[in-house]
Amino acid sequence: MVDLSIIIVSFNTKELSENCLKSIVKYTGGISYEIIIIDNNSKDDSVEMFEILSKTYPITLIKNKTNAGFGRANNQGLKIAKGRYFLLLNTDTKIGDNVLGEMVAWMDKHPRVGISTCSLKNKDGSIQGTGGYFPTLGRVFAWMFFVEDIPFLSKFIGPYHPMHPASPFYKGEDFFIKAHQRDWVTGAYLLLKRQVFKDVGFFDDDYFMYVEEVDYCFRAKNKGWQVWFLPRWSITHYGGASGTSENSLLSEYKGIKIFYKKHLPKRQFFFMRLFLKMGALLRVVIFGLIKGKEIAKIYVKAFQGA
Numbered sequence: 507m508v509d510l511s512i513i514i515v516s517f518n519t520k521e522l523s524e525n526c527l528k529s530i531v532k533y534t535g536g537i538s539y540e541i542i543i544i545d546n547n548s549k550d551d552s553v554e555m556f557e558i559l560s561k562t563y564p565i566t567l568i569k570n571k572t573n574a575g576f577g578r579a580n581n582q583g584l585k586i587a588k589g590r591y592f593l594l595l596n597t598d599t600k601i602g603d604n605v606l607g608e609m610v611a612w613m614d615k616h617p618r619v620g621i622s623t624c625s626l627k628n629k630d631g632s633i634q635g636t637g638g639y640f641p642t643l644g645r646v647f648a649w650m651f652f653v654e655d656i657p658f659l660s661k662f663i664g665p666y667h668p669m670h671p672a673s674p675f676y677k678g679e680d681f682f683i684k685a686h687q688r689d690w691v692t693g694a695y696l697l698l699k700r701q702v703f704k705d706v707g708f709f710d711d712d713y714f715m716y717v718e719e720v721d722y723c724f725r726a727k728n729k730g731w732q733v734w735f736l737p738r739w740s741i742t743h744y745g746g747a748s749g750t751s752e753n754s755l756l757s758e759y760k761g762i763k764i765f766y767k768k769h770l771p772k773r774q775f776f777f778m779r780l781f782l783k784m785g786a787l788l789r790v791v792i793f794g795l796i797k798g799k800e801i802a803k804i805y806v807k808a809f810q811g812a
Contacts, residue, residue: 510539515576518550523552523555544570545568545569555754575715577718584709593697599785610697620733622691623636623735624737626740634743651785684765686734696719715763755805789801
């Protein structure tokens with residue numbers, strides 16, 4: 507059994523994928539690992555590049571004939587993974603140090619930690635918002651009505667995803683500086699123990715993209731596992747390489763609805779949808795005035811789908 511199975515879902519990110527793979531091989535040490543790539547029917551010659559690299563790198567390539575989405579594609583990798591640990595890693599990431607080897611060693615020393623992530627940084631080295639708290643009704647309200655962006659209030663709310671530049675968390679407070687437990691961490695870099703997978707199972711196929719990692723962490727925590735953010739280590743995450751902002755937004759709205767139906771009280775579902783719709787309308791007006799008609803059209807679609 508190898509120490510780490512690195513599972514990477516690819517979709518039209520040839521150059522980024524190549525840089526990601528080369529950074530893994532260059533910097534990872536002290537552990538044995540395999541790389542499992544699931545290509546979701548890329549049209550940019552990614553598959554050909556993977557086949558060439560597989561001659562020298564420990565790569566297993568799965569070629570899908572359609573875009574299976576994030577969760578389903580990762581499930582394909584999980585089915586064949588041989589590692590003591592599994593790492594879900596985006597193609598639009600780049601490793602700069604022995605993050606993988608050192609985090610596996612840290613996880614070995616902390617038996618109750620089932621899932622962890624590192625700090626994600628933008629290309630310029632600035633901190634990138636990642637992870638957060640489960641989207642309870644109050645947190646969805648705070649998200650939709652910008653309450654989570656009000657200085658000091660966000661500390662008491664525990665935002666669903668404190669990613670906004672206006673958030674005090676984003677500006678360098680403890681949330682992104684100190685190691686701590688979280689409700690969920692991003693699927694861009696999600697390290698989990700094999701035993702967690704045995705306890706929790708596969709990602710839910712109902713999610714195509716976005717919120718599936720929230721769902722998975724929710725299920726893991728219900729099994730007694732801890733989820734940790736470890737900013738001692740960091741990687742570069744370019745972000746948004748495989749999808750448009752419109753697809754991301756609409757997928758997240760859809761994902762929140764699925765999460766609510768699965769895990770939270772049915773009596774709250776109406777109010778959650780109401781908050782999503784009101785928040786979308788608010789953004790049609792505000793972002794439409796600030797950013798123009800195109801962004802307004804996206805939030806009109808979000809309103810319709812909420």
